[in-house]
Amino acid sequence: MENQVLITAYGMDQTGIVKRMSQVLLDMGCNIQDSAMKQMRGNFVIMMAVSLPERDEALAELDVAFEPVRTEMGLDIEIKHFSHAHSKPVKAEDRTCILTVSGGDKPGIVHAVSSLLAEMEINIDDISTKLIEYESGDNLYVSIMEITLPPELSYTRLKENLLALSGRLNVNIEIEVVEDDAL
Secondary structure (H helix, E strand, O other): OOEEEEEEEEEEOOOOHHHHHHHHHHHOOOEEEEEEEEEEOOEEEEEEEEEEOOOOOHHHHHHHHOHHHHHHHOOEEEEEEOOOOOOOOOOOOOEEEEEEEEEEOOOOHHHHHHHHHHHOOOEEEEEEEEEEEOOOOOEEEEEEEEEEEOOOOOHHHHHHHHHHHHHHHOOEEEEEEOOHHHO
């Protein structure tokens, strides 16, 4: 089994964070397999699934290699082994969709949408949310989700349920199937 770790980093946003972290990983012979990186309210947050070289001391060496980045950039960097490190294989019958939610900001949007998806046994594979604040005081909430539909679920039924939820929340909800040839 591959030696995989989860690396998280957090600190004030500044130019060069991704460059410095990826350079350490490259120098150590590591491979970034999955990642999410985002600037949030003046801070930068990173999550990365990384494969380490197959040697016992690789984790300790990586931790030491990140020390200058921690010090110079003021980042909190943690490295942990995954308890279960595997990718979920994509099956031919899986349908990946992109779900976009947008509208006036209010509490409960993420909960309402995720509750509907869970009730329909739809897995959320990735989610990104953003609050766009305008000088006028109006706030626009935007969420983009990558979801996987179970083979037995009717796409039409899902669209009907999303339309009803859209009306209750007074937001726009759009869904698009990602075609196999787009991957």
